[in-house]
Amino acid sequence: QKExxxxxxxxxxxxxxxxxxxxxxxxxxxxxxxWYRQYSGKSPELIMFIYSNGDKEDGxxxxxxxxxxxxxxxxxxxxxxxxSATYLCAVKYSGGGADGLTFGKGTxxxxxx
Amino acid sequence: GxxxxxxxxxxxxxxxxSVKIECRSLDFQATTMFWYRQFPKQSxxxxxxxNEGSKATYEQGVEKDKFLINHASLTLxxxxxxxxxxEDSSFYICSASRTGAYNSPLHFGNGTRLTVT
Numbered sequence: 001q002k003e004x005x006x007x008x009x010x011x012x013x014x015x016x017x018x019x020x021x022x023x024x025x026x027x028x029x030x031x032x033x034x035w036y037r038q039y040s041g042k043s044p045e046l047i048m049f050i051y052s053n054g055d056k057e058d059g060x061x062x063x064x065x066x067x068x069x070x071x072x073x074x075x076x077x078x079x080x081x082x083x084s085a086t087y088l089c090a091v092k093y094s095g096g097g098a099d100g101l102t103f104g105k106g107t108x109x110x111x112x113x
Numbered sequence: 114g115x116x117x118x119x120x121x122x123x124x125x126x127x128x129x130x131s132v133k134i135e136c137r138s139l140d141f142q143a144t145t146m147f148w149y150r151q152f153p154k155q156s157x158x159x160x161x162x163x164n165e166g167s168k169a170t171y172e173q174g175v176e177k178d179k180f181l182i183n184h185a186s187l188t189l190x191x192x193x194x195x196x197x198x199x200e201d202s203s204f205y206i207c208s209a210s211r212t213g214a215y216n217s218p219l220h221f222g223n224g225t226r227l228t229v230t
Binding site: 090 | 119155158159206218221
């Protein structure tokens with residue numbers, strides 16, 4: 001069974017520090033990786049996606065992918081209280097077609113003012 | 114960016130009635146849309162894949178006769194919860210990606226919170 005694992009937290013980070021969120025996945029053939037942010041009672045919103053090994057930066061966010069270790073992470077620099085949310089890691093598994101995503105259970109991030 | 118509209122945002126219904134939820138892609142065509150369900154403090158669970166012009170593909174454990182999906186056009190998919198019961202109360206979210214773009218990210222609607230009394 002294809003799985004996506006995340007530490008549920010809560011992960012508490014002081015304002016202005018770097019928040020590091022981690023995710024591992026089971027299928028070595030996975031091709032696409034996504035990070036979504038979900039505020040309580042709201043639907044997920046896309047933060048970043050990454051397909052290739054290495055780092056991808058977008059503003060305060062950096063996604064890191066290591067396919068050999070089956071590991072993907074999200075770094076949030078200069079953390080703000082508004083970053084407090086649940087962060088969902090999602091993986092699109094190989095197999096062709098427009099498959100849906102498999103989500104981790106999410107990491108609850110708390111940015112302390 | 115891509116916009117997915119979902120309606121209604123919340124609904125309360127009595128046990129035994131049916132509820133229809135609409136999902137529209139506003140600025141792109143979506144051959145395929147996806148329906149997820151999320152219970153409190155749980156992650157999103159894929160219920161079914163909605164294919165324009167053909168039958169939906171349901172995930173294991175999801176009753177196709179209870180959760181009817183219709184994808185009549187490239188911009189609209191509907192989910193009907195038939196004979197709803199309190200255990201069907203949940204947050205239902207649709208998503209879509211651009212047709213022809215395999216690695217295109219999924220964009221989510223705002224979700225529908227269903228409460229069955």
